[in-house]
Amino acid sequence: MYNSTYSPSPERYSSSSRLYVRCGKSGVLLPKVSLGFWHNFGSVDPYERSRAITHYAFDHGITHFDFANNYGPEPGSAEETFGRLMDDDFKPFRDELFISTKAGYTMWQGPYGDWGSRKYLMSSLDQSLRRMHLDYVDLFYSHRFDPLTPVEETLQTLVDIVKQGKALYVGISNWPLEPLRFAETYLKEHDVPLLIYQGRLNMLDRKQIDDGILDFCADKGIGYIAFSPLAQGLLTDRYIDGIPADSRMAKEHFLTSDRRTPQLLDYLKQLQSEAKAENRSIAQHALAWILEQRGVTSVLVGASSVQQLKNNLEVVR
Numbered sequence: 001m002y003n004s005t006y007s008p009s010p011e012r013y014s015s016s017s018r019l020y021v022r023c024g025k026s027g028v029l030l031p032k033v034s035l036g037f038w039h040n041f042g043s044v045d046p047y048e049r050s051r052a053i054t055h056y057a058f059d060h061g062i063t064h065f066d067f068a069n070n071y072g073p074e075p076g077s078a079e080e081t082f083g084r085l086m087d088d089d090f091k092p093f094r095d096e097l098f099i100s101t102k103a104g105y106t107m108w109q110g111p112y113g114d115w116g117s118r119k120y121l122m123s124s125l126d127q128s129l130r131r132m133h134l135d136y137v138d139l140f141y142s143h144r145f146d147p148l149t150p151v152e153e154t155l156q157t158l159v160d161i162v163k164q165g166k167a168l169y170v171g172i173s174n175w176p177l178e179p180l181r182f183a184e185t186y187l188k189e190h191d192v193p194l195l196i197y198q199g200r201l202n203m204l205d206r207k208q209i210d211d212g213i214l215d216f217c218a219d220k221g222i223g224y225i226a227f228s229p230l231a232q233g234l235l236t237d238r239y240i241d242g243i244p245a246d247s248r249m250a251k252e253h254f255l256t257s258d259r260r261t262p263q264l265l266d267y268l269k270q271l272q273s274e275a276k277a278e279n280r281s282i283a284q285h286a287l288a289w290i291l292e293q294r295g296v297t298s299v300l301v302g303a304s305s306v307q308q309l310k311n312n313l314e315v316v317r
């Protein structure tokens with residue numbers, strides 16, 4: 001299907017004024033809609049479909065792609081898919097891309113393949129760079145807070161990763177507010193300001209607002225990127241009439257069928273009529289709600305088809 005050299009759309013930045021927003025008080029502009037590679041880009045997924053989604057994203061100004069060491073399945077294979085995409089298509093456009101990866105969840109066996117030690121984070125990032133065929137990532141995250149490793153060890157590792165040139169910026173994901181406060185201060189004092197926080201935020205899960213994470217980020221000039229903004233597909237029309245065979249709920253253990261409750265279906269009906277009044281899809285309505293929240297920089301969407309991504313990107317039309 002894609003035998004020729006990829007030639008991205010010359011129009012890809014034509015909607016710049018609507019799409020890009022400053023990430024906290026940094027020099028970085030991020031697209032309001034970013035693309036996540038957690039699902040649909042693994043070794044189990046058709047490469048040409050992953051490639052078409054990635055092309056569509058870049059062709060429409062989505063410059064930020066988000067990874068973690070363990071994305072797949074198999075763990076690591078989403079980064080490998082991207083390494084292949086770099087070779088096939090994206091090498092000439094490396095400087096137009098903002099690539100993030102993370103470490104913090106289980107990646108390999110034994111005591112050094114998990115959590116927040118220097119040993120794990122350093123070796124994991126080296127592995128990620130090899131898989132992605134990159135010399136550096138733009139952003140490296142601690143993927144979760146480790147209550148047993150001294151927090152200074154994790155944070156100093158983030159500092160050193162930047163000083164070694166393996167990442168340009170650092171981020172924190174899923175940390176509670178108190179250690180986040182400590183991280184913000186520590187990183188600032190070590191001249192590697194915290195660029196961004198990545199947390200789960202959607203119309204069905206507002207805990208990060210209630211916990212004060214968004215206000216903290218806004219007050220401190222830290223960007224905020226919302227993951228699972230569509231609650232893995234629940235906040236779309238995907239499950240209104242049943243559970244499609246090709247859906248995440250049918251295929252993955254991350255989204256179980258007990259989430260499709262009568263209450264959810266009622267809520268979706270309400271959202272559907274609100275969305276219709278705005279001439280939007282449920283997905284666009286759900287994304288717009290997040291983008292209106294104080295402190296939010298970007299929504300990090302997943303997509304299993306070009307059509308879904310196209311629909312989601314319309315939120316910034």
Ligand SMILES: NC(=O)c1ccc[n+]([C@@H]2O[C@H](COP(=O)([O-])OP(=O)(O)OC[C@H]3O[C@@H](n4cnc5c(N)ncnc54)[C@H](OP(=O)(O)O)[C@@H]3O)[C@@H](O)[C@H]2O)c1
Nearest residue numbers: 036037038227228229230231232233236247248301302304
């Ligand atoms: N930091 C963390 O701990 C963490 C955790 C989770 C995610 N993330 C990041 O956030 C990214 C997004 O997470 P997510 O995949 O859960 O996001 P999501 O956008 O909430 O869900 C994506 C899924 O929703 C469905 N979908 C998307 N657009 C649709 C549309 N317009 N109409 C109908 N269905 C639609 C698709 O499901 P089907 O596959 O069923 O078609 C798609 O795979 C990840 O890739 C990752 O980068 C980070």
